[in-house]
Structures are given as C-alpha cells and as structure tokens.
Amino acid sequence: MSNITLSPRDIVVAARPKFEAVKSNLDFGKEAGFALQILQKNTFLAKTNPESIKNAIVNCALTGLTLNPVLKLAYLVPRKGECVLDPSYMGLIKVLTDAGSVKNIYAEVVYESDHFFIEQGTNPKIDHKPEVLGNRGKKIGVYAVAFLLNGGYQFEFMRADQVNAIKQRSEMGKKNDGSWKTDEDEMWKKTVVKRLYKYLPKSEISEAVVKALQLENQNNGIDFDEERAAKAKASASMLFDEAEDVTDQKAIATGTEQAQDAEVEVTETNA
16 A cells, blocks of 8 residues: 555544544634644644654644644644643643632742742741842742732742753753743742642542643653653652653644634545
8 A cells, every 4th residue: 555645634524533533622623724824834843754644633622722822832842753741831731720620720930130039837928029020040940830819829939950950851842942041930930830830639620720731741751651650769769759850832833824714614535
C-alpha cells in the first residue's frame, strides 16, 4: 500500500468523530478553523505525526480549552516530532475554576523594587504593591492566590531560586528558549499555579482538570517516573519530592494571529 500524504485539512477533519464524541462546550468547526490556520502558517508543525495532530485537537474537547489565539488558553506545540496541546497558565486557571472548587485564581510576579510582605502561620496573608513608576529590578518570586467557595483563600509563593530550579528541569528551560525566553513572566506564573493546585480542594476536580494537568506534565521535559524511582533507591525522602515539569506554552509564535471568527466548513469524505 502506497503512502498517502494528508493535507492539513484532511488531518483536522479526521479529528471530528472523536472530538464530537466528547461532551464539550467547544464547537468543532471553530476549533478546526483555528487549528487549520495554525498548521497552514507553520509548516514544521504541520509535518509532525498526523495522529498526534488529531489527538491534540481532540484534547481541546477533553480539557475544554479553545485554540482561539485571542484567549491564549492553549497552543498546538511541536514536541519531538509530535504535536501536543499545551495549556497556558491562563488555561490551567480556567480548567480549575470551571471545575467549581474555586471562584478565581490569579498569579503575579514579584520584583525587587515592589513592596512585598508575606506572612505565614495561623493568619497567612500577602501584601503586594508593585512599583509602577520606576525600574522594578529583578524578579525575586511569584505567587498565586485561589479564592475558595467557602469565602477563604489559599496562596502559594515561590522564590526565584525555586522557579529557576524547575526551569532547569524542563527541556526549553535548560536552553532558555521558547516562552522561557520570550514570555518568562508567564512561565513563572504557570509554575506557581501548578504548585498551588496541590493544595486546592479536590472533591470537585473534573476530568478536564486531570487531563489538562496530564498534558502539562507529559508534553515536555523530564521523565519523573524514572527520576522518582532513582530517588527511591537513594532515600525515603522522595515521598516529599515536589518535582514539577514546566512546558513551553508558546513554542510556536507563528500561526496564533487573531482567528476568532475563523471557521472551516468541514465535509466528511468517503473512505
């Protein structure tokens, strides 16, 4: 049987049955339009494994994250010959708030010229007043705050050295490439949002959240199963290891121009 090269449109259309089999609020026509524009404008991405492209589009439905470039919730990103759906930090926040266990989450980077005070103990709080007039200096940390349904809140703070340690464990971070170079603040926020997730109520966590976090951890970087196995042989302290993966949320800058009204007319073809 001869090899047949599928066009980007053929690949996108092939994702339709599985996409529509998922109970999702996303419209396949619109997502197909966004995906097709991205593939047409990025030939490298279009040459990745066709099956992985289809799976990435289906993962939009599974996570509820649109490829709409205006919203910046998720991206189609090349990873070692595969196409993957990569949630942004705003995408992770969306799936967590959509799950209903938190009202809202926000994250902020702290600079050395900012007024910043953090208090732990029985009355934990953060007081942050960003410097708006002068040079804010170097980044010294990042925090994320989740507002809970019961009226309380949960926050997590990470120092610069903690974020950089995570950065050095990711493929793009080691190279200081992709979003770690072009959108470093966003990657810091994404890192702390992932850390905050560990401390949020889990009773209402949906399958979309689980899928989004699986994608985030699997897309790029480290084989944590292998690392944890090695640590287990060395020390029982691996039980408290908080190793995390971070991915390049915008490995492709091209193909993400505004396409909010884009929609392809999809027609099924006979096999």
